[in-house]
Amino acid sequence: DQQVKQNSPSLSVQEGRISILNCDYTNSMFDYFLWYKKYPAEGPTFLISISSIKDKNEDGRFTVFLNKSAKHLSLHIVPSQPGDSAVYFCAAWDSNYQLIWGAGTKLIIKP
């Protein structure tokens, strides 16, 4: 059973608009979440993270929101740019020092 779920396999957004990628988790013990970005033929690269003591973290065009009661987090990219086209993974650290990953969402930015 997947503990971290990204229910949208893909998302298409117009350049300049907001991209919103969603992630749900089932384990209420998770307390640190990360978003990674992955281009084809490359390893994932870290994008932004959030601790459970916060409900928002911002870094430039990227903002992550955490709703602990709903066990839901989202990544907002504003404005979306062509270089943002990639697969985005949501992940959570568990108490055993394992990083639990979602299945990923492929973001396509249309010019």
Place this chain on the structure above:
Amino acid sequence: EAQVTQNPRYLITVTGKKLTVTCSQNMNHEYMSWYRQDPGLGLRQIYYSMNVEVTDKGDVPEGYKVSRKEKRNFPLILESPSPNQTSLYFCASSRTLAGGLETQYFGPGTRLLVL
């Protein structure tokens, strides 16, 4: 340049022929990990290591072995590869801090095909 390197990047082999994928990091990280990525499943952890001589199973350890004799290296060994181990493999490392881990740095990936 801080990096995680993996070799080989691409490998085609046959069932049962032992192989090793090497992983090396130059950041003096304590924590290292191996993942496999399969379509629709995201990244699944195979094994991880908190430090030299300390290794633990991840979610999908069957059919794999690892060793951590030195801090910088964390090879992944497939003693008898099978076709269901055809996948894209990533090695990662991070620093261990009190109370947790920093973000992980990933290698470029090794694409393995087992015939």
